[in-house]
Amino acid sequence: MYKLLIVFMFLICNFSFSFDYEIQTHAKRTIIKTIPISKTEKYISFILEGTWTDNLGNYGMMEQSSFVMLNNNSVIELDGYGKTIYQNNQETYFKGYRNRQEKDAGVGETEILNATEKLNSLIGMRCPYAVNFFKDTAYVVSKCKITEEQKKILSNISQ
Numbered sequence: 115m116y117k118l119l120i121v122f123m124f125l126i127c128n129f130s131f132s133f134d135y136e137i138q139t140h141a142k143r144t145i146i147k148t149i150p151i152s153k154t155e156k157y158i159s160f161i162l163e164g165t166w167t168d169n170l171g172n173y174g175m176m177e178q179s180s181f182v183m184l185n186n187n188s189v190i191e192l193d194g195y196g197k198t199i200y201q202n203n204q205e206t207y208f209k210g211y212r213n214r215q216e217k218d219a220g221v222g223e224t225e226i227l228n229a230t231e232k233l234n235s236l237i238g239m240r241c242p243y244a245v246n247f248f249k250d251t252a253y254v255v256s257k258c259k260i261t262e263e264q265k266k267i268l269s270n271i272s273q
Contacts, residue, residue, distance in 0.1 A: 133265045139166040139254040155185050171272035174200045204230045218247040
């Protein structure tokens with residue numbers, strides 16, 4: 115009976131989150147302030163401003179304010195908050211974070227914390243991402259597992 119329950123829960127999770135939602139972002143990084151903490155550690159605050167597209171035909175702009183703690187150019191901690199603006203002027207507000215990676219590349223996760231009314235069903239959505247920097251430009255790919263309801267809402271934005 116226990117094994118049947120586990121299989122049933124696995125099937126529910128797989129069918130509930132059945133679509134891979136992909137987002138590609140390109141953003142310019144502007145460093146606001148750098149504070150050396152020691153010979154090996156430093157604190158850097160920066161903003162990202164750019165554009166994004168997704169695999170449902172949506173596009174828009176994004177902005178994010180972040181900080182990073184580095185030790186010998188390796189990320190100890192990175193946290194940021196930002197917003198995405200869709201082509202219909204709907205918005206989502208998110209938190210992004212990563213740790214223990216190189217300064218110019220890494221993987222992390224974003225979570226949608228709030229949204230305008232039409233995108234409320236996206237609140238709580240978590241998306242793993244990979245980022246690479248070339249000079250001061252970020253190239254980010256995010257891939258989220260979303261529900262059919264979330265897919266329907268996101269698909270209707272571009273119509």
